[in-house]
Amino acid sequence: MTIFVCMDDTDNLNSRGTGRLARAVAEELAKTYPVRGVTRHQLYVHPDIPYTSHNSCGVIHINMDGYEHLDDIFEIAREEMLDDFIDGSDPGLSVANHEQIKPSLIAFGKDAQQLVLTQEKARTLAKNLKIRLEGLGGTEDGVIGSMAGLGLALTSNDGRFLQIGSIRxxxxxxxxxxxxxxxxxxxxxxxxxxxxxxxxxxxxxxxxxxxxxxxxxxxxxxxxxxxxxxxxxx
Incomplete structure (x- = not known):
């Protein structure tokens, strides 16, 4: 069973990418929690979607179950992201237990790979599924990719590992x-x-x-x- 931490839109053209930040957050979380790895998921590239270079999100996989640690995990990730905030970025952060990720969120993730979606839809979905979601600066458009990444990561058939075991x-x-x-x-x-x-x-x-x-x-x-x-x- 898995807890997923997803972040999106954390960079600008002159900064390190979301994947690198996700690995740094994973390293911090691993001091307390059993982190399995970090995956990258490709989202839709379209003129109506602001993105830095590739429009991808990063998901941290934690090998544990339950709900009692979700807030602590969120706060650790949130603090790391805010400490590393880059002007011009529009970051979003979400944390969910696998049981919170329903078919509607998986569908949202797949839609985010081929459609232009809205913050409103992402936030409504998070509210209905009781998933903690927050924009951490800028336009907060990163909440869209942050929710999408949760659904894509749960399928275990999307994206690629940026980090797992000692492969790096x-x-x-x-x-x-x-x-x-x-x-x-x-x-x-x-x-x-x-x-x-x-x-x-x-x-x-x-x-x-x-x-x-x-x-x-x-x-x-x-x-x-x-x-x-x-x-x-x-």
Whole structure:
């Protein structure tokens, strides 16, 4: 069971991105709570939607159940975000237990990947589902992506992990065994073959980005010139 913390629209063109902030908040939360990882979810890119570069939100996954810690988790995340507030950003923050994320919120998340949505709809949904949602500055448009991210993260079939286990410590090409030991559950080619041995090639300065698939962290690879190369999916 999982508690989700989602943040959106936390940056401007000259600042670090939402993903980096989400990882920093996750690090702070991990001092008290069992953080599993951080996922990135792509939202709609449209001229009517203000965004910095890619319009994505970040979701922190905490491996615990219940409601008694939701307010404390929210306050820790809120304080970290306010301490790091960037002029020109319009951040939103939400925290929810998996039981609060109903089909209506999953539908909202999927709509946010292909439609222009409103703050009013996000806030009404949060109120009806009793999810704590707050805008933390600027226009507060980040509340839209913040709610959307909750629904997308619950599906465990959207986006990619920015952080899970110790994968960020593994830069560049890595063996399959090293990646599995670091926290990846399995590795598959895009055409469906399971990879159990060998080397996975990746950018020299980057770590691989597995995807959430049915509760697992799956790394997808493709064969290029006889080598298996990590794929970064949205």
């Amino acid at each position: 410590e593994l830069i560049g090409p890595q063996t399959v065994s090293a990646l599995i030991n670091a926290g990846i559950d399995d590795i598959y080619t895009l055409d469906g073959r399971r990879v159990t041995s060998g080397t996975i090639w990746n950018e020299e300065t980057k770590s691989v980005k597995p995807c959430p698939v049915n509760e697992k962290a799956i790394l997808f690879v493709e064969e290029v010139d006889g080598e298996l190369r990590a794929v970064k999916r949205n």
